[in-house]
Amino acid sequence: xxxxxxxxxxxxxxxxxxxxxxxxxxxxxxxxxxxxxxxxxxxxxxxxxxxxxxxxxxxxxxxxxxxxxxxxxxxxxxxxxxxxxxxxxxxxxxxxxxxxxxxxxxxxxxxxxxxxxxxxxxxxxxxxxxxxxxxxxxxxxxxxxxxxxxxxxxxxxxxxxxxxxxxxxxxxxxxxxxxxxxxxxxxxxxxxxxxxxxxxxxxxxxxxxxxxxxxxxxxxxxxxxxxxxxxxxx
Amino acid sequence: xxxxxxxxxxxxxxxxxxxxxxxxxxxxxxxxxxxxxxxxxxxxxxxxxxxxxxxxxxxxxxxxxxxxxxxxxxxxxxxxxxxxxxxxxxxxxxxxxxxxxxxxxxxxxxxxxxxxxxxxxxxxxxxxxxxxxxxxxxxxxxxxxxxxxxxxxxxxxxxxxxxxxxxxxxxxxxxxxxxxxxxxxxxxxxxxxxxxxxxxxxxxxxxxxxxxxxxxxxxxxxxxxxxxxxxxxxxxxxxxxxxxxxxxxxxxxxxxxxxxxxxxxxxxxxxxxxxxxxxxxxxxxxxxxxxxxxxxxxxxxxxxxxxxxxxxxxxxxxxxxxxxxxxxxxxxxxxxxxxxxxxxxxxxxxxxxxxxxxxxxxxxxxxxxxxxxxxxxxxxxxxxxxxxxx
Numbered sequence: 001x002x003x004x005x006x007x008x009x010x011x012x013x014x015x016x017x018x019x020x021x022x023x024x025x026x027x028x029x030x031x032x033x034x035x036x037x038x039x040x041x042x043x044x045x046x047x048x049x050x051x052x053x054x055x056x057x058x059x060x061x062x063x064x065x066x067x068x069x070x071x072x073x074x075x076x077x078x079x080x081x082x083x084x085x086x087x088x089x090x091x092x093x094x095x096x097x098x099x100x101x102x103x104x105x106x107x108x109x110x111x112x113x114x115x116x117x118x119x120x121x122x123x124x125x126x127x128x129x130x131x132x133x134x135x136x137x138x139x140x141x142x143x144x145x146x147x148x149x150x151x152x153x154x155x156x157x158x159x160x161x162x163x164x165x166x167x168x169x170x171x172x173x174x175x176x177x178x179x180x181x182x183x184x185x186x187x188x189x190x191x192x193x194x195x196x197x198x199x200x201x202x203x204x205x206x207x208x209x210x211x212x213x214x215x216x217x218x219x220x221x222x223x224x225x226x227x228x229x230x231x232x233x234x
Numbered sequence: 235x236x237x238x239x240x241x242x243x244x245x246x247x248x249x250x251x252x253x254x255x256x257x258x259x260x261x262x263x264x265x266x267x268x269x270x271x272x273x274x275x276x277x278x279x280x281x282x283x284x285x286x287x288x289x290x291x292x293x294x295x296x297x298x299x300x301x302x303x304x305x306x307x308x309x310x311x312x313x314x315x316x317x318x319x320x321x322x323x324x325x326x327x328x329x330x331x332x333x334x335x336x337x338x339x340x341x342x343x344x345x346x347x348x349x350x351x352x353x354x355x356x357x358x359x360x361x362x363x364x365x366x367x368x369x370x371x372x373x374x375x376x377x378x379x380x381x382x383x384x385x386x387x388x389x390x391x392x393x394x395x396x397x398x399x400x401x402x403x404x405x406x407x408x409x410x411x412x413x414x415x416x417x418x419x420x421x422x423x424x425x426x427x428x429x430x431x432x433x434x435x436x437x438x439x440x441x442x443x444x445x446x447x448x449x450x451x452x453x454x455x456x457x458x459x460x461x462x463x464x465x466x467x468x469x470x471x472x473x474x475x476x477x478x479x480x481x482x483x484x485x486x487x488x489x490x491x492x493x494x495x496x497x498x499x500x501x502x503x504x505x506x507x508x509x510x511x512x513x514x515x516x517x518x519x520x521x522x523x524x525x526x527x528x529x530x531x532x533x534x535x536x537x538x539x540x541x542x543x544x545x546x547x548x549x550x551x552x553x554x555x556x557x558x559x560x561x562x563x564x565x566x567x568x569x570x571x572x573x574x575x576x577x578x579x580x581x582x583x584x585x586x587x588x589x590x591x592x593x594x595x596x597x598x599x600x601x602x603x604x605x606x607x608x609x610x611x612x613x614x615x616x617x618x619x620x621x622x623x624x
Contacts, residue, residue, distance in 0.1 A: 086244075116321050116351065122435035122471075136280050139313070146306070146339050157273075178505075180467040181434070184460045216395030216428020223399070223432035228316060229407070230352045 002026075119229045126182060127175040131225055133168065134182070137189055138221040140165060145209050145218070149202035162196035169193065185220040192217060260301045268294050268301030275310060284317045305331070305338035312347050321351055328353065342394050349400040398429035403436050410440035414448045426458045438468035441475025446482035450491070453498040466498060470506025472513065479510065480517025487525040496532040507538055511545040523553040530561075540573045547577030555583055562592045 007026050012033065123131060140161050147154045169190055176182040195208050212218065260268065271294035278287035291311040295304060308331050315324035324347065331344050338344075348355055406413040414437060417430045437445050446469065453465035472479050486495045499507050514522050523546065530542045543561055546554045558581075561574035575592060578584045 118319065122439055132282060135317075139276075139279065139310070142309075142343055143306070153269075181464045184464065213395065215426075216399070216432060218396040219399035219428045219432040222396060223435060227403075228321065228350050 115231045116228045117231055118226045120226045123179075123224050123226070126179050126224060127172075130172050130176045130179075130182060133172045134185075134221050135225050137165060138218055138225070141189075141192070141212055141218050141221060144196060145212055147205060147209075149205050152202075155199065155202060155205070158196055159199060162193045166190070166193050166197060179224075181220075182224050185217075185224065188215055188217055189221065260298050264298050265302050268298035268307070269303060271297070272303060272307045272310070275307070275314075279310065279314060284314050287314045288318065299334075305335040305340045308335065309340045309343050309347075312344060316347065316350070325351055325353055342397050346397050346400045349397075349404060352404075395428040395432070399432045402429050402433050406433055406436045406440055410437065410442035411444050413437065413440075414442060414444045417448065418451075421452065421456070421461075425456050426461050431461055431464060434464055434468045435471075438471050439473045441473040441478055443476075443478040443482055445472055446479055447486060447491075450486060450495055450498050453501075454494045466502045466506060469498065470502065470509040472510070474513040474516065477513075477517045479513035480515075480519070480522055483510070483514045484517070484519065484521050484525045487528045492528055492532055496529055499529070500533055500535045500538060504537060504541065507541055511541055515545050515549050520551050520553050523549060523551065523557055527557050530557075536567050536570060539567065539570045543570060543573045543577060547574075547581070550583075552583070555581060559584075559588060559592070563595050 002023055004023065004026055008029055011026075011030060140158070143154075144158050147158060149155075169186065173183060173186050173190075176186060192208065192212060195204075195211075199205070199208075271290055275287045275290035275294065278284070278290060288311065291307050291314060294301070294307050295311065298304065301307075308327060312324050312327045312331065315321070315327060328344055328348050328351070331338070332341075335341070345355075402413065402416075405416065417433075417437065420427045420430050434449070437448065449465040449469045449472070453462050453469065456462045456465065474480070483495075486492070499510065502510075511526075514526065526542050526546055530539055533539060533542075543558065546557050555578070558574045558578050562571055562578055565571040565574065575589075578589060578592070
């Protein structure tokens with residue numbers, strides 16, 4: 001029985017020396033194979049490759065392999081960066097979203113925070129108007145300590161407020177006459193107010209700010225206002 | 235490449251969709267609008283309209299969260315919420331502030347509020363644990379002409395008295411005796427240390443038995459007149475918890491510090507002295523009379539001596555009666571003697587014979603000069619006519 005596969009393998013091994021006894025398909029295969037072999041015999045023989053060629057070939061192959069490896073690393077790094085950026089962006093979006101939420105009164109009011117009360121024992125007998133004046137003055141001085149010599153608008157605002165504050169200061173001092181610590185504080189405050197009101201050059205601002213800090217004027221103005229005390233500390 | 239482009243596009247689109255437009259940096263016009271809202275809110279604060287102030291500050295922060303002075307507006311909002319007694323909301327704002335403006339110059343101001351409200355935090359925790367070490371060296375007292383500040387000086391490096399004040403206040407409230415020791419150390423370095431002086435009221439209100447000796451020491455030794463005045467003022471407002479003032483008064487007047495106490499009280503005003511004496515007489519020990527007697531003998535200020543006699547009059551013990559009898563019999567200053575006699579006159583434990591003995595010890599009244607006698611009689615004659623004319 002004719003076996004096409006076996007016939008063709010044997011035919012190639014014997015290089016067409018055998019008689020063609022196969023089927024039509026095998027006969028066609030043999031004809032094609034003979035044509036290819038004839039074409040190969042007709043072409044010029046392949047020359048022997050010299051040693052320098054193989055040296056050059058090795059170098060080039062190595063270079064191409066390195067380049068290919070680097071390109072692969074670059075692609076991997078690019079993907080990693082993209083992934084990292086996407087993660088960071090997601091975190092940023094989440095944080096922004098979180099910070100945009102308006103906190104509600106009970107959001108942070110956990111039980112760790114002790115209840116607080118407003119204590120006025122230490123200013124008993126002090127005129128209420130003076131207490132309010134001290135609170136306003138504290139904010140004025142705090143504002144002034146943040147002003148820079150180039151903040152023209154803020155400087156003008158501070159001078160205007162100082163001038164206004166000076167107007168009512170005499171009355172406040174009179175109302176606090178029997179409360180020595182407040183009277184002393186208002187005396188200090190008055191001298192600072194006058195410096196602010198009569199500010200000649202913005203370069204003088206740091207001097208006044210330093211004086212405020214050195215004398216602890218904010219602390220003194222704050223000391224004679226109602227204070228928040230935790231219930232557990234009373 | 236297609237995948238990376240897709241991811242990049244999705245990310246950018248996501249951010250643009252999620253972040254609202256007002257979170258981008260504000261334009262000059264928006265900054266101006268934010269400032270206008272802030273000023274409006276500040277005016278409300280000045281007027282005491284805190285509810286309106288809160289609304290305005292919130293509006294400024296909601297509409298222009300990235301405005302130049304949002305941190306200041308946020309601080310004002312925190313202050314306003316505390317004024318309104320809404321401390322939970324103030325706490326929430328403080329936490330939000332720390333997240334939103336970590337580099338703000340208003341951070342230390344907000345830090346004060348955090349401590350005031352008893353919120354936990356890193357700075358405070360460190361301070362509490364290492365209190366004696368962590369307290370920065372206080373600034374030296376102000377000396378005119380010594381100010382070498384020039385433009386560009388970094389004042390932020392200076393101790394922040396108002397922040398230290400808040401920390402020190404918490405220490406006083408937690409352990410007054412320890413805080414008083416700390417205060418003494420700081421006042422040695424800077425006799426007008428604002429963090430301590432501004433907490434005199436807290437120390438006075440603590441009820442510590444060491445408060446009275448502390449203020450006596452400051453009032454007598456302090457080189458700064460204003461600090462001395464304030465110490466004297468708070469001596470008159472000491473919290474007498476567990477008879478702290480009476481106990482300290484007895485101890486201080488029993489040794490070499492008697493002259494110091496007397497000197498301080500001599501320079502105090504009558505109201506301040508009266509407050510101290512009121513608290514001394516409340517002490518249950520009979521030793522208080524001995525202490526008062528010592529001070530009475532040591533002072534030469536007549537109004538103060540009269541006040542001591544008046545205070546002794548309210549003490550029911552027999553030792554007080556004996557003291558008053560002695561003053562009534564032997565005191566050379568007439569107003570003081572008269573005060574003692576009046577005090578004895580209303581006491582139920584005084585025998586009438588004792589009062590009679592006192593009367594007999596008085597020098598006889600000098601005869602009235604003739605001219606004066608005529609004037610007195612003339613007045614007596616005219617008196618009924620004047621009375622009728624009314």
